[in-house]
Amino acid sequence: MISDEKFQEFCAYLSDIHANLKSDQQGKVASYIPELKKVDPNQFAISVCTVDGRKFSIGDYKSRFCMQSMVKPVLYALALEENGLSHVHKHIGREPSGKNFNELTLNDEGLPHNPMINAGAIMSCSMIKRKSNPADRFNHIMQALYKLADSQKITFNNAVYNSEKETADRNYALGYFMREHQAFPKNTDLHRTLNLYFQACSIELNSEILATIAASFANSGSCAVNKQEVFKPETVKNCLSLMYSCGMYDYSGEWAFSIGLPAKSGVSGGIYVVVPDLMGIAIYSPRLDKHGNSFKAIEVCKRLVERYSIHNYDSILRCQNKINLFPVS
Ligand code: GLN
Numbered sequence: 002m003i004s005d006e007k008f009q010e011f012c013a014y015l016s017d018i019h020a021n022l023k024s025d026q027q028g029k030v031a032s033y034i035p036e037l038k039k040v041d042p043n044q045f046a047i048s049v050c051t052v053d054g055r056k057f058s059i060g061d062y063k064s065r066f067c068m069q070s071m072v073k074p075v076l077y078a079l080a081l082e083e084n085g086l087s088h089v090h091k092h093i094g095r096e097p098s099g100k101n102f103n104e105l106t107l108n109d110e111g112l113p114h115n116p117m118i119n120a121g122a123i124m125s126c127s128m129i130k131r132k133s134n135p136a137d138r139f140n141h142i143m144q145a146l147y148k149l150a151d152s153q154k155i156t157f158n159n160a161v162y163n164s165e166k167e168t169a170d171r172n173y174a175l176g177y178f179m180r181e182h183q184a185f186p187k188n189t190d191l192h193r194t195l196n197l198y199f200q201a202c203s204i205e206l207n208s209e210i211l212a213t214i215a216a217s218f219a220n221s222g223s224c225a226v227n228k229q230e231v232f233k234p235e236t237v238k239n240c241l242s243l244m245y246s247c248g249m250y251d252y253s254g255e256w257a258f259s260i261g262l263p264a265k266s267g268v269s270g271g272i273y274v275v276v277p278d279l280m281g282i283a284i285y286s287p288r289l290d291k292h293g294n295s296f297k298a299i300e301v302c303k304r305l306v307e308r309y310s311i312h313n314y315d316s317i318l319r320c321q322n323k324i325n326l327f328p329v330s
Contacts (some may be wrong), residue, residue: 002024002053002268003055003326003327003328005202007324007326008055008057010324012042018047018304018305019045021090021253022045023060025044026042027288027290028288028289028290028296030042030288031269034165034168034268035161036164037161040269041287042287042288044060044220044270045297046058046061046064047059047207047284047301048207048209048282048284049207049223049280049282050215050226050280050281051165051279052216053225054151054216054225056209056225058208061208062195062208063207064207065158065206066107066206066269066285067158067202067203067204067205068203068206068269068271069268069269070102070200070266070268072122072142072201072267073116073117073265074117074218074244074265075142075145075149075214076122076125076126076129076198076238077089077117077238078240079129079142080124080126080129081236082233083129083130088128089125092127092185093112093113093116093124094108094114094115095115095244095246096108097116097246097254098115100118101250101293102118102293103171103172103175105174106159107120107178107179107182111184112124113179114247115194115233115247117119117244117248119249120178123175123176123198124179126170126186126197127185128186129141129197134242138193138197139200139201143155143157144222146173146214148229149217149218149224150213150214150217151213151226151227152227153210154206155205155206155210156205157203157205158203159205159273161204162199162203165203166196172198176194177191179248198227202267211273213225213281214273215275215280215282215283216281218240218275218281219278219280219281220278221237222234240263242263244263244275245257245263248266249264249292250266252292252294252299257262259303260302260303261312262275262302262311266291266293266294268293269287270288270295271283271298272295272298272302276311277328279311280326284301285298307323308323309324309325310324310325311326
């Protein structure tokens with residue numbers, strides 16, 4: 002657990018970064034889902050929640066945004082818990098695709114490359130409560146998020162859902178492409194599966210709530226605040242491994258190299274980063290870089306890793322010139 006003193010110092014540094022980057026206008030808001038481009042591009046929030054539930058937020062942390070691709074790790078975790086690892090990976094690979102998140106491509110076996118891109122997340126949806134009705138399937142996803150977030154208010158943005166559904170040619174194409182390759186489990190209803198995916202992407206929260214979810218991942222799948230288990234540690238381990246290698250679109254390799262932490266971004270401009278056994282960090286700023294990642298969020302993470310020993314392999318450096326946030330035993 003991080004000491005109070007170090008947590009205070011960390012939060013003060015987050016405030017400095019926030020002040021420093023606030024007026025930066027680089028990047029462009031996503032527009033391929035028409036409803037997404039209506040947001041105020043200047044919003045900027047940073048939130049953190051430790052594995053023992055201490056929280057800090059700065060900026061527009063009450064502003065709500067859609068999860069978009071940030072829901073993908075949760076869809077994968079739900080599919081894993083229900084179907085087991087080997088069944089899930091009969092239908093989804095575990096390799097980075099090196100391509101755009103919605104590229105019309107499958108791996109050599111005719112399967113989506115991994116669960117963190119659109120095709121893989123659509124496949125995860127096909128394995129979530131497949132025998133239940135659409136309402137129960139959606140509620141099942143909401144309940145998991147709600148529990149990870151210590152019952153904070155998670156909502157659904159119907160306008161984004163409709164906007165996405167109306168303009169989802171690529172996701173329909175991916176669905177048909179996978180069906181043509183017989184990638185789905187037998188008797189999958191493609192339209193219900195796609196609808197569930199669009200709905201999951203349209204779930205809305207704010208950075209404060211997202212940081213709590215990230216902290217629950219950092220806390221091995223038990224809620225960081227109330228300690229109730231939501232996912233098994235094994236599920237979370239698998240999920241974090243793929244967030245590490247595939248969570249940041251076709252910037253994932255560079256991200257793993259320079260930031261060294263599992264993370265997931267979404268085209269709404271949010272991102273969450275998991276520092277296992279320590280904390281979850283969520284950042285929201287809708288202007289995106291050319292990969293579709295929030296421009297400011299990447300900048301925040303670069304600055305954090307410069308100062309703190311949180312990169313997965315920083316332990317090799319024995320914390321030289323960096324602050325160690327982990328307790329020294
Ligand atoms: N709903 C978006 C889509 O399917 C999610 C993509 C994203 O956030 N990268 O295109």
